[in-house]
Amino acid sequence: MQDLENEIRSMIAEIIERDPSEVTPDAKFFEDLGVDSMMALEIMAAMEKKYKISIPEENLAKLTTLRETVAVAKEILEKKG
Amino acid sequence: MLNIEEIQKILPQRFPFLMVDRVIELEPGKKVVAIKNVSFNEEFFGGHFPGQPVMPGVLIIEAMAQSAIILFYADKEETADKKLSYYLGSVKVRFLNPAFPGDQLKITVEPIKIISGAALVNATVYAGDKEIARGEMSFSVKEGHE
Numbered sequence: 001m002q003d004l005e006n007e008i009r010s011m012i013a014e015i016i017e018r019d020p021s022e023v024t025p026d027a028k029f030f031e032d033l034g035v036d037s038m039m040a041l042e043i044m045a046a047m048e049k050k051y052k053i054s055i056p057e058e059n060l061a062k063l064t065t066l067r068e069t070v071a072v073a074k075e076i077l078e079k080k081g
Numbered sequence: 082m083l084n085i086e087e088i089q090k091i092l093p094q095r096f097p098f099l100m101v102d103r104v105i106e107l108e109p110g111k112k113v114v115a116i117k118n119v120s121f122n123e124e125f126f127g128g129h130f131p132g133q134p135v136m137p138g139v140l141i142i143e144a145m146a147q148s149a150i151i152l153f154y155a156d157k158e159e160t161a162d163k164k165l166s167y168y169l170g171s172v173k174v175r176f177l178n179p180a181f182p183g184d185q186l187k188i189t190v191e192p193i194k195i196i197s198g199a200a201l202v203n204a205t206v207y208a209g210d211k212e213i214a215r216g217e218m219s220f221s222v223k224e225g226h227e
Binding site for chain 1 (some may be wrong): 170
């Protein structure tokens with residue numbers, strides 16, 4: 001879980017061009033980190049590529065913090081088995 | 082697959098900014114292959130650069146982006162009339178060879194992820210065997226202007 005969180009944190013930090021230390025578990029993507037919908041789409045696509053999963057569009061609205069994003073990835077990875 | 086009349090029903094861009102002449106392969110939502118013929122008559126060659134005509138990279142990006150709109154919208158009807166605005170979100174493109182007058186650019190665009198109202202795509206541009214550019218870009222679609 002910690003590894004997954006760290007990997008996703010680095011991925012997000014790179015996409016949104018922020019230092020990974022700013023992407024704390026509960027920093028709000030939109031309000032605190034200036035993430036827009038295009039960046040959220042890129043985050044989704046990056047996770048799909050890295051973990052070879054498919055993240056349905058309705059999950060986009062759940063990507064609000066690192067914690068929530070990791071939860072989405074974890075849920076889909078667990079379903080995948 | 083799509084001639085210039087049909088392309089204009091999808092793309093809102095017009096002279097001098099319509100960067101797709103023909104679509105030769107089209108699987109809506111999956112793949113588009115488009116052609117842009119580069120002619121010395123293009124206005125921009127007058128200034129880019131005098132005596133050394135090279136197609137500006139930003140216009141190659143524009144050709145990729147317009148091809149991506151066709152990919153995104155080909156299965157929907159007459160979108161050019163709907164006053165949709167297209168906004169590029171990010172562009173990550175590498176230019177490998179310059180494009181010159183006389184080149185026929187073959188632009189292939191495939192989706193990485195498409196959702197309603199936005200897409201992230203991969204694009205490559207070739208002139209014959211010569212790779213001109215490749216990269217990825219994201220864009221969103223909104224009705225009307227902001």
